[in-house]
Amino acid sequence: MACYIGRLSRTTFKLVSGREGAWVECEAFSRIPWLVHAFSTRDQGKQAALKPRRGAKANAMGNDGWRLVSDLGAGDFQRASLRQTHSSILYSVLPNLGSTTVRYNLSGYASAADKGKPHSPSGDALITKHAGILLGVRVADCLPVLLADRKNRAVAAVHAGWRGALGRVVEKTVGEMRRVFGSRPENLIAALGPSIRSCCYEVGEEVVDAFSGRFAGAEGFFRRSSPDSEAANRRLPLFFAQAPPGHGPEDHPGIYLDLVAVARYQLENAGVPAARIHVADYCTACRTDLFYSYRKEGSFAGRMLAMIGVRPASSR
Ligand SMILES: [Zn+2]
Structure with missing residues (x-):
């Protein structure tokens, strides 16, 4: 099994460098003048040079994609983010008039008359059609x-790990855009950013069971x-490959989850055309x-930030 990298076109995403760092951009998005977006990369600056300390906050390292x-x-955009919990809970985000904060309206209650939550609530997807909100x-x-x-x-x-994907967070987000904004799925473009890919994302049988119970196919x-192909993949030294049965590291076939396939299934199921789904060919x-x-x-790994917003008319 070859690595995921190289199987997909490299032309739809590019790595861009700015003063504050580098990010990955989807070219189909970059062509839209009213759109701002980025998938931040590893912080190459001084934060990255810090050694993790025992007891340090798990995601304290390089957690600031907002620097871009x-x-x-x-x-000058207002920022919206969540306390992410691998759920399929989503919010629509509105400006808070006269304030520098935004309001979060829980899915299903997203009318302008709702008061909304003022601070980053728990959830894993955000939608907005208000300019100036990132x-x-x-x-x-x-x-x-x-x-x-x-x-x-x-x-x-959308933040889609396996639990969120199992809860159909991607499909629900498209559904909520339809409901709240009247979005037609055929007008949607999707950019799937860098993530762990099926070359590296080994999971247990319980994950297969969980998906099998909720998704046809x-x-x-x-x-x-298989053990053989794994050994070949990893180019193990011969003495490992020849370990006695039951003792070698490759005696059990591995199961690898393809999060991109799950997201693609949900997008297409929600009506997004396959040709409008763009996948960055980077395995984290x-x-x-x-x-x-x-x-x-x-757990000391930093976090990247995927950002998207609508530019105010004056800044276009
Ligand atoms: Zn990989």
């Missing part, structure tokens, strides 16, 4: 999904790797030179 906002021309979700292996409605000028940011989300666990990876680096 001035490079993106979004320095939605952000934090990731370090989980899949960030950004959505843009070309006609209605509405956007969404869930087997297509997984790759099973393969490319720790560019990204943080929870699997590779543990």
